Amino acid sequence: MSTNCNNTDEGKTPPAASAGGRPRLHPYLQIIVAAFCVTAAELLFKRGAMATANDPAPLGIIGLSVLGSVWTWFGIVPYIASFIFWLNVLRRVPLHIAFSIMSITQVLVPLGVWWFGSEHISPCRWVGVLIVLAGIFVVARPAMKAEEQL
Amino acid sequence: MTPDILLLCLASQLCLVTGQLLLKHAMTQTNLTPIPWWRVARQFSIGIAILSGWFFLWGGLLQRKDLSYIYPFEGMGPALMLLGAWLFLKEKLTLQCCIGIGLISAGIALVSAS
Numbered sequence: 001m002s003t004n005c006n007n008t009d010e011g012k013t014p015p016a017a018s019a020g021g022r023p024r025l026h027p028y029l030q031i032i033v034a035a036f037c038v039t040a041a042e043l044l045f046k047r048g049a050m051a052t053a054n055d056p057a058p059l060g061i062i063g064l065s066v067l068g069s070v071w072t073w074f075g076i077v078p079y080i081a082s083f084i085f086w087l088n089v090l091r092r093v094p095l096h097i098a099f100s101i102m103s104i105t106q107v108l109v110p111l112g113v114w115w116f117g118s119e120h121i122s123p124c125r126w127v128g129v130l131i132v133l134a135g136i137f138v139v140a141r142p143a144m145k146a147e148e149q150l
Numbered sequence: 151m152t153p154d155i156l157l158l159c160l161a162s163q164l165c166l167v168t169g170q171l172l173l174k175h176a177m178t179q180t181n182l183t184p185i186p187w188w189r190v191a192r193q194f195s196i197g198i199a200i201l202s203g204w205f206f207l208w209g210g211l212l213q214r215k216d217l218s219y220i221y222p223f224e225g226m227g228p229a230l231m232l233l234g235a236w237l238f239l240k241e242k243l244t245l246q247c248c249i250g251i252g253l254i255s256a257g258i259a260l261v262s263a264s
Contacts, residue, residue: 135253
C-alpha cells in the first residue's frame with residue numbers, strides 16, 4: 001500500500017485534450033458534473049416514485065411501476081447525461097477514487113430535498129453529510145494535487 | 151429498518167458494484183490499441199444489464215422510503231467498490247484513500263442512524 005492517491009491505471013491521467021486538439025473537461029470536473037446530473041435524476045425519480053406509490057406493482061417488490069410517471073422519464077435524461085460523463089471518467093480515473101468522489105451526491109441529494117422542502121433533514125444527518133464531505137476531500141485532494149503537478 | 155428493505159439495499163448495492171466493475175473494465179480496454187471491441191461490447195452489455203437490475207431495485211426502495219433515508223445506504227458503495235477494485239481490477243490502494251473512504255462510510259452510517 002503506497003502513501004498517496006496518484007494511482008491511476010496507467011500511472012497518470014491522460015492529458016485533458018483529444019487527439020484532434022479539441023479541449024475536454026478535466027476528468028475530476030466531469031465527476032462533479034456527473035454528480036449534479038445524478039442529483040437531479042434522483043430528485044426526479046423520487047417524485048416519479050411518489051406519484052406511482054399507490055399503483056399496482058407488476059412484479060411485487062421490484063419498482064417497475066415507477067415507469068408510469070412522466071417524472072421518472074424526465075429523471076432518465078440527466079441520468080443518461082451523467083452516464084456519458086461517467087464513462088469518460090472511467091477511462092481515465094481509478095474506479096475507487098472516481099466512485100468515492102461521486103459520493104458528493106450523498107451531500108447534494110439531502111441538500112436538494114432540503115432545498116425543495118420535501119423532506120426534513122435532522123442536525124445529526126447534517127453532521128454525517130459533513131463527515132462524508134471530509135472523506136471526499138481526503139480521497140480527492142492528493143489525487144488532484146498529483147494531477148496539477150503533471 | 152425491516153429485513154426486506156435491508157435485503158433490497160444490499161442487493162441493489164451488489165448490482166451497482168458489479169455493474170460498475172464491468173463498465174470500468176470495459177472502458178479501460180478502450181485505451182488499448184487495437185481496441186478489442188467485441189470484448190468491450192460484451193462486458194459493457196453485461197454491466198448495463200446488471201445496472202438495470204440496480205435501477206429497478208432502487209425504484210422499489212424509493213416507493214417505500216424517504217429518499218434522504220435510503221440514499222445513504224448507497225454509501226456502502228465506496229467501501230464495496232474499494233474492495234472490488236482491489237480484488238478484480240488490481241487497483242492500488244493507498245492509506246489516504248482508505249482513510250477517506252472510511253470517513254465517507256462513517257458519515258453515511260451517521261446519516262443513516264439519525
